[in-house]
Amino acid sequence: xxxxxxxxxxxxxxxxxxxxxxxxxxxxxxxxxxxxWPHFDAxxxxxxxGYVIGAITGVTLGFLCGRIKLLGxxxxxxxxxxxxxxxxxxxxxxxxxxxxxxxSKIAIIMTMVFFVVFxxxxxxxxxxxxxxVAIIRIMGASGWQVVREVFLPATLPFIIVGLRAxxxxxxxxxxxxxxxxxxxxxxxxxxxxxxxxxxxGIFVGVTILALLVVVLDGFLSLIERRLLKWRPExxxxxxxx
Amino acid sequence: xxxxxxxxHITKIYRSKGKSVxxxxxxxxxxxxxxxxxxxxxxxxxxxxxxxIIAGISLPYQGRLNYKGRExxxxxxxxxxxxxxxxxFPWLTLIENVELALKIRGVSKEQRAQxxxxxIDTMQLTGFETHYxxxxxxxxxxxxxIIRTLIYDPDIILMDEPFGPLDAQTRLVLQDELLRIWDTNxxxxxxxxxxxxxxxxxxxxxxLFTSRPGTVKRIFDVPLPRPRNVFEIHNEKGFTDLYHExxxxxxxxxxx
Numbered sequence: 001x002x003x004x005x006x007x008x009x010x011x012x013x014x015x016x017x018x019x020x021x022x023x024x025x026x027x028x029x030x031x032x033x034x035x036x037w038p039h040f041d042a043x044x045x046x047x048x049x050g051y052v053i054g055a056i057t058g059v060t061l062g063f064l065c066g067r068i069k070l071l072g073x074x075x076x077x078x079x080x081x082x083x084x085x086x087x088x089x090x091x092x093x094x095x096x097x098x099x100x101x102x103x104s105k106i107a108i109i110m111t112m113v114f115f116v117v118f119x120x121x122x123x124x125x126x127x128x129x130x131x132x133v134a135i136i137r138i139m140g141a142s143g144w145q146v147v148r149e150v151f152l153p154a155t156l157p158f159i160i161v162g163l164r165a166x167x168x169x170x171x172x173x174x175x176x177x178x179x180x181x182x183x184x185x186x187x188x189x190x191x192x193x194x195x196x197x198x199x200x201g202i203f204v205g206v207t208i209l210a211l212l213v214v215v216l217d218g219f220l221s222l223i224e225r226r227l228l229k230w231r232p233e234x235x236x237x238x239x240x241x
Numbered sequence: 242x243x244x245x246x247x248x249x250h251i252t253k254i255y256r257s258k259g260k261s262v263x264x265x266x267x268x269x270x271x272x273x274x275x276x277x278x279x280x281x282x283x284x285x286x287x288x289x290x291x292x293x294i295i296a297g298i299s300l301p302y303q304g305r306l307n308y309k310g311r312e313x314x315x316x317x318x319x320x321x322x323x324x325x326x327x328x329x330f331p332w333l334t335l336i337e338n339v340e341l342a343l344k345i346r347g348v349s350k351e352q353r354a355q356x357x358x359x360x361i362d363t364m365q366l367t368g369f370e371t372h373y374x375x376x377x378x379x380x381x382x383x384x385x386x387i388i389r390t391l392i393y394d395p396d397i398i399l400m401d402e403p404f405g406p407l408d409a410q411t412r413l414v415l416q417d418e419l420l421r422i423w424d425t426n427x428x429x430x431x432x433x434x435x436x437x438x439x440x441x442x443x444x445x446x447x448x449l450f451t452s453r454p455g456t457v458k459r460i461f462d463v464p465l466p467r468p469r470n471v472f473e474i475h476n477e478k479g480f481t482d483l484y485h486e487x488x489x490x491x492x493x494x495x496x497x
Binding site: 135137140141 | 297318322344
């Protein structure tokens, strides 16, 4: 509201920061004419592929490193080291390696999502109550049963925190990749509008991205509530990132 | 009768960060089948370690541990273990927690639900089957942790200060319930506590441990008649004398 009123008051400012009504109109327009779809489609595909691969490798490696002490001891210093690098800075390298198409964006997103999911999964496994393990082993559980009945459910809250934290990362990864080199995608759309000095167009792209994050996060939070109804409240905190 | 557990010169040394800690030293203790034995001793004397050794989760140890004629070299799945914290799995409902051991042993769904329900009813937990642990009181969680152990019918139940965190009233009620269960199925129970009254009220034998490194200082028979009334145990003839006798030996272990 304030933004809208301010934009009426000072039109020169409105040219720089646009105004909500204009952005809404812009979104309706790009959706109605369909000009946004190839971009939306491209970004969504990059995110989906990068996110899924990053999440699966993150959970798997997090699990292995969390449970196999030797592996964890060997890999952990490297993972900490690589996690210290701003992943965005690697984006140009991926473009050189994988070209300006889909692959380079998938690689960027995958890298970013991997770390946040890995670190949370790993932290989750390290926090499993050893008494639970002893109790179920005395009951006669096999190695696999211990994983299924204790490690998986005990780590799930942490994994979900990692997965939720990974969503904004996948958007950042996609946009950065598209900024650097691309022919379509929402990041490309934003970059293109910058080139034509169309502030409103930039905000249209940004707003669509924000909405996308909200929808995806809402979806995951729904799953979280379903799976974690045994908890009095959300207590797992995101670590790393 | 042969003892079901025969501990011979058990010594346990923990090694951590380059330091060795002698937790148990030369513990020799036979436990008769069907008996209720309590171990009392100052905190840190290794009583819990002894239970863990019998359960096979604190290996290796020195000495000989004969369990029904065999040595313990890996996890002992013939025992039940009730820990100080209830340690119910928070992601399982009350009935799922109770059923867990049977699920692991591949018992069919209907059968394990039936067995679990019977135990839930005897422990007056009826109506709370689908509640998660965080929705249960401390006493209810404790009852649940006892029956999830009873459900797979272990030969021996090892209890590590199970009533420690409970309030005084709940404690008495649960002691009473435990004795009723023990009277009906005559399981062997090895019970660790630092509460002398609890030890005398419940057991046939009270084993007094020294301070660390823990070893058996003395074994006392408890000749009080059964069934016992834990609520009025103080008035039982012979209780006070026995209490003072054990306490006389106990207090020298506490003073430094």
